[in-house]
Amino acid sequence: MIKVGDTLPEVSFAQLTADGMKNPTTSEVFAGKKVVLFAVPGAFTPTCSAAHLPGYIALADQIKAKGVDTIVCTAVNDAFVMKAWADSQNAEEITFLADGGGSFHKAIGLTMETADFGGLRSQRYAMIVDNGVVTLLNVEPPKTFEVSKAETILAAL
Template sequence: MTISVGDKLPDATLKAVGADGAKDVSVAEFFEGKTVVLFGVPGAFTPTCSNNHLPGYLENHDAILGRGVDAIAVISVNDQHVMTAWARFSGGEGKLVYLADGNGDFTRALGLDLDLSIAGLGVRSKRYSMIVKDRTVRSLNIETSPAEAVESGAARILEQL
């Protein structure tokens, strides 16, 4: 079952990557008491994720935070090493929180997993965005196609804040 507006995020342990490396962070610890924009991507370094989805959040970083958001986080079913490299490569290190859901446990718990085995990518995440306040989903935008980044883009989030 897919998570819905009004639902509380399930707890899981993710890897938050930064300049000092990766550290374990629980969903409860990261989202509790904060307003967070979270967007999920099928894979770091993939064309739509790197060229269309992520750049909008970097370009609108200040505008999003200016509307009462404490953090913007991107999550992918990739390991922490890939997410660390993507943070550096994208120029988003220090602006966005890059979360690695290496085994996809959190993504599956959300009901937002996507089997891309036919393309040789295995099980990944659907492309989505959400506004989470105090661990509760306030808005949820799920793309119908992983090749699109419109419904889940930064412009849509700005409309919802």
């Protein structure tokens, strides 16, 4: 599993924008920037939609005021699902990056297998990344939601 001090691996994400499908790479997203990255097991799932994403939307201005350039949400979902979820949550403050095949999450060692519930998914976590290097990593134990909350990350900034 990735740890504090490690550099994020180079992968491509999928992002559906007003200009069509984009495939930003890790270096394009993180190089020269301070980024808060949080991951959810799945778009539209209960905790993710009711608490995790809404917390980051509500605190986006305060997080960015601490020197964060971008807040990124990722999941092992396709770009169409991520865009629909972003739109349904009015989440203009957040950048949504789809990891449809799980290549990013496999590379950082933060996947979980949910079998018939959805197959390969991301674990729930949040990290602070400075110029591609992980400076904080908070991974949730199964069935918990504490250390990856927006409030926890804001306090750590």
